[in-house]
Amino acid sequence: MTPATATAPASLDHLSQGLLALLHQADPDVERILAGEADRQASTLELIASENHVSAAVMHVVGSWMTNKYAEGYPGKRYYGGCHFHDQIEDLARERAKRLFGCRFANVQPHCGANANIAAFMALMNPGDRVLSLPIKSGGHLSHGLKPNFSGTFYDIVEYGLDPKTELLDYDAIERIAVESKPKLIICGYSAYSRVIDFARFRAIADKVGAFLMADIAHIAGLVAAGVHPSPFPHAHVVTTTTHKTLRGPRGGLILSDNEEIATKIDRKVFPGSQGGPLMHVIAGKAVAFGEALKPEFKVYSRQVVANSKALAAAMQGHGYRLCTGGTDNHVMLVDLRQRDAELTGADAEKWLESAGIIVNKNGIPNDPRPPMVTSGLRLGTPALTTRGLQEAQMAQVAAWLDRVMVSRGEAGVVRAVREEIRDFCSRFPLPH
Numbered sequence: 001m002t003p004a005t006a007t008a009p010a011s012l013d014h015l016s017q018g019l020l021a022l023l024h025q026a027d028p029d030v031e032r033i034l035a036g037e038a039d040r041q042a043s044t045l046e047l048i049a050s051e052n053h054v055s056a057a058v059m060h061v062v063g064s065w066m067t068n069k070y071a072e073g074y075p076g077k078r079y080y081g082g083c084h085f086h087d088q089i090e091d092l093a094r095e096r097a098k099r100l101f102g103c104r105f106a107n108v109q110p111h112c113g114a115n116a117n118i119a120a121f122m123a124l125m126n127p128g129d130r131v132l133s134l135p136i137k138s139g140g141h142l143s144h145g146l147k148p149n150f151s152g153t154f155y156d157i158v159e160y161g162l163d164p165k166t167e168l169l170d171y172d173a174i175e176r177i178a179v180e181s182k183p184k185l186i187i188c189g190y191s192a193y194s195r196v197i198d199f200a201r202f203r204a205i206a207d208k209v210g211a212f213l214m215a216d217i218a219h220i221a222g223l224v225a226a227g228v229h230p231s232p233f234p235h236a237h238v239v240t241t242t243t244h245k246t247l248r249g250p251r252g253g254l255i256l257s258d259n260e261e262i263a264t265k266i267d268r269k270v271f272p273g274s275q276g277g278p279l280m281h282v283i284a285g286k287a288v289a290f291g292e293a294l295k296p297e298f299k300v301y302s303r304q305v306v307a308n309s310k311a312l313a314a315a316m317q318g319h320g321y322r323l324c325t326g327g328t329d330n331h332v333m334l335v336d337l338r339q340r341d342a343e344l345t346g347a348d349a350e351k352w353l354e355s356a357g358i359i360v361n362k363n364g365i366p367n368d369p370r371p372p373m374v375t376s377g378l379r380l381g382t383p384a385l386t387t388r389g390l391q392e393a394q395m396a397q398v399a400a401w402l403d404r405v406m407v408s409r410g411e412a413g414v415v416r417a418v419r420e421e422i423r424d425f426c427s428r429f430p431l432p433h
Contacts, residue, residue: 008035009042013056013433019063042431043423044357045398049219049332049381050191051359052248053388055292056433058285062250067281074267089284096290100225103233103256105263108286109270109278110253113218113242117143118150118274120238120255123265124212125184130156132174132183132211138162138366139192139334141216158183167325167366169193171201178209189216189232189240192363192379194328196229203235212237220330221254222246222383225293226302229330237262246305246331246383248298249289252282301386305331308382311392315399316380324365324377332381336365337406344406346375352410357422358401388429397425 008020016038023031041053066089072079075087090108097106110116125131131151134140138161142149145157158181163170178186186209188202199215206213215232221241223229232239239256243249255270257263271278292298306329313323313333324334337344346362353360363379370376382390385398401418408414 008038009430011042011430011433012038015056015060016433043426044354044359045401045422045426046384047358047360047380047382047398049361049379049383050242050245051381052244052246052383053431054244054248054250054285054289058248058250058288058292061288062281062285064281064284066284069280070277071280072271072277074271086280089280089287090278093283093287093290096287096294097254097256100290100293101233101239101256102231103239103258105257105260105266107255107263107266107270108252108283109275110240110255111275111279111282112251113141113216113240113253114143114149115270115275116240116242116253116255117141117214117216119266119269120214120240121151121155121185122269122273123262124214124238125155127154128156129184130158130181131185131187132158132160132178132181133187134161134169134190134193135159136191137364137368137372139190140187141191141218144187144216162366164367168195169197171198171205174202175205175208178205178211182209183211185212185214187214187216188236189214189218189220191219192332192334194323194325194330194333196329197232199230199232199235206237214238214240216240218242219245219332222248222293222298223302223306223330226299228299228302228306234258238266243286243289246302247289247293248301248383248387249293250282250285252279252286254286304391305382305386307392308386308390308395309333311395312380312382312399315396316402319399319403321403331383332379334363334365335378335380336376337378338376340403341406341409344409345370346377347373348410349378349406352405352408352415353402355410356401356405356415356418357426358398358405358418360402388426388431390429394429 070080071083071086093108094106133144145151160174160177186206213236215236218241220229241254243252309328313328320340322336322339350362362375363377364375365377368376
């Protein structure tokens with residue numbers, strides 16, 4: 001089924017159905033594209049670790065009346081009139097974020113995680129100051145020091161690595177590098193690291209060299225909020241995160257702190273320092289998502305995310321794949337494809353699996369000999385699978401499909417057969433609405 005002919009799944013909630021009906025009259029071209037995307041999400045298995053499926057409440061609030069308003073500034077201090085209800089929703093989002101993470105200050109305005117990091121850098125440092133961080137090639141994020149990014153352009157980046165044998169964080173080595181380089185800021189929190197982070201040890205290193213500690217928990221925020229992963233508080237001076245991924249909110253950013261002086265600087269560096277008008281419709285969606293995450297059901301969900309991740313990791317190992325670090329403690333795993341098939345690349349696997357209805361992303365492994373657009377690995381995650389109700393028992397089947405497609409090297413008959421099996425499987429585990 002191609003996007004040009006796709007029809008939306010019948011299981012859509014009534015507001016989504018109403019939107020498509022409205023578009024059928026107002027803009028059939030957009031209706032066709034949205035219907036195709038709705039069908040794609042409903043009929044494929046989402047294993048990208050940084051993606052999830054929001055609730056119908058979050059999705060429709062992001063498409064609400066809040067989209068019509070400029071609200072530059074902060075509650076009670078706006079540069080436009082008519083912001084009474086926008087003040088209320090931003091205050092609600094901030095209060096819920098503080099409750100969720102057990103901290104004193106929250107800024108909910110960043111448009112994304114990278115924007116949150118821009119504001120944090122600006123609040124804690126001057127251009128040219130030194131940052132100690134894990135490079136993207138070892139599982140860090142582009143906004144932690146990649147040369148073409150703002151972080152690598154305006155700041156002096158010193159890297160720490162992973163232990164070459166275990167692929168784990170080597171805290172003793174990190175401390176030695178920190179003592180030698182004397183950074184102004186140390187960053188922990190990663191995009192492709194599958195083990196628990198020792199925030200207390202990082203703070204001890206930061207204190208030893210007089211550095212600020214910033215924890216970017218974009219990937220593990222939901223697990224932290226649910227108590228499934230240790231919290232960066234009270235150790236980090238600043239915590240940044242996205243609001244999607246394991247937190248299961250709308251795409252956006254969030255900055256947290258316990259330090260009033262730092263929080264005041266962060267507010268100024270978000271607005272007017274690096275952004276203009278906030279996306280109030282997205283902030284409203286954040287408020288809803290934070291409210292969902294404060295419910296007991298979210299703790300159950302988060303525990304299941306990790307249980308599913310461990311089960312999927314074990315199943316992949318059973319098929320002969322090597323996992324970086326040897327396994328996972330969280331929602332993500334980094335799969336080295338070479339042990340199963342020395343010629344298999346992440347780029348090929350991503351393409352073949354998408355055709356079969358499994359959405360993944362190619363990912364470099366530590367010391368990957370292949371370039372970033374090819375890679376020797378895949379990054380797999382379980383947040384979205386868990387959202388649609390899958391549990392440990394289904395992880396073996398998911399791993400079997402992954403292996404079947406990759407071992408066949410994308411053979412057309414295998415891909416077609418798996419695609420139909422997955423479409424049927426997804427109908428038995430529909431997306432919540």
